[in-house]
Amino acid sequence: MDARRRPRRQGAPLTQGGSAPPVLEARGVAKTFRTGTAALAGIDATVRAGEFVTLLGPSGCGKTTLLNLFAGLAAPSSGALRWWGEPAPPDDPARRFGYVFQAPTLMPWTTIASNVRLPLDLAHVPRPRADAAVAEALALVGLTGVDRHLPRELSGGMQMRASIARALVTAPSLLLMDEPFGALDEFTRERLDAELSELWRARGLTVVFVTHSIAEAVFLSTRILVMGARPGRLLADIPVAAPFPRDDDWRTSVAFAQLARRVASRVREAGAEAHG
């Protein structure tokens, strides 16, 4: 993703903890499915503007459920959620946040350009303006010359890029990402992680990112929320105070390895406390 072509935000801080306004808030949020499964219990969390927050945990711990609550795709059984301080998701959520699914989730019958343009088409954005936005979003994720290809003609990594372009095409300030690179090979995933990190910094985005990979969480995040299962709850809130930009040099550095090990042991401790 060629984030460099955009002006970098002035002195992007490493972590915008305390002072930035909250974008997402969860207070005592619980979710019980109709089957009786307690997916989430007593979640208290705040995501502030400019943060890159990762929800980290094993499968079945409710990471995706929490993300879907933030997206407004489901309602909590109890507790309260706030979006930009409001008690309801913004009227036009496509404008305020982009959502990236585990799979590329592209329409197989139509071209990449038309897939990326979908949120704008659905909002009746005039065609010339929509096409310009599509071209910009595709350039941003490093996909050029494939506008007229069908999704199946692209590799898994390229399909995921198209999926991210679609999430960015409405120029949202918040990105919700549900294990977007989980199905990709390690090389592709590492490259997309690095590009996503650049994109986040360059565009001044707020990102909530779901993963079960500790290394990926450490590489990307300003803050990691560790989750445990049955019922899904927050076990630890770990700030990652490593400098940016984070690239392949950082990924292979001793500092990264030490940090990842520290986070891993905190995750284990939290798990042990929770079950002890």
Added chain:
Amino acid sequence: MAEPGRGWRLAAPVLVLLAAILAWQALVTWRELPVWLVPSPAVVARTLVADRVLLLDSLGVTLGIALAALALAVVLGVATALLFVQSRWLEMSLFPYAVLLQVTPIVAIAPLVIIWVRDTRLALVLCATVVAIFPVIANTTLGLRSVDPGLLDLFRLSRASRWQQLWRLRAPSALPWFFGGLRIASGLALIGAVVAEFVAGTGGAGAGLAYQILLAGIQLNVPRLFAALVLITLAGVAMFAAVAWVSRIALRRWHESELERA
């Protein structure tokens, strides 16, 4: 085992056909079967040529009824499926009656339809439609519901209207299913047309192939009976091939069922 080459797709069934015709001819010649019992392929072919005006006229009538019925089944079937996906209540209340339509033998209701509808041609089309419509309804409904849940979430997140969801997401997703139903319906429409003609027994200027078969049977004109049978079969195969071709054109760029192998 190696995949058979492209040419064999057509050549293999044609070879089987040729072998069957040769065996048939040999059997008739060897056992000296009388022509009123089993005519040889050569006799059937001669009859086809000799009676071509009569038979082709009848073929036109039957084919016209079958095609009209297929068109009507598609229009009514798709409309019903669209209604069904708009509301589970509608589907729950009405689907059993669609099944009823499917399980009731057409020969049992055809006499009623023919009595009620004055125009015989229209009555025949209606009967054939009743036979052909069920796979269109069932498959299209299933297809309109078989949507990638992720894409459905995406449409919800983008606050898509019901209409946008239907035309931009559900309709394209349903296309492969619809064509599956259409293939079955194309055969059923022809069967329905022939059966309805049998029941109606309309002769004269508007006589279809079924009537020719009926008449030839009574007159023990077995070669003509066979000739009419051959035409019906060919018509059925042609209708199926046409639908398969349209389906291929519509889906070959993206759907797994029609993708061209590299």
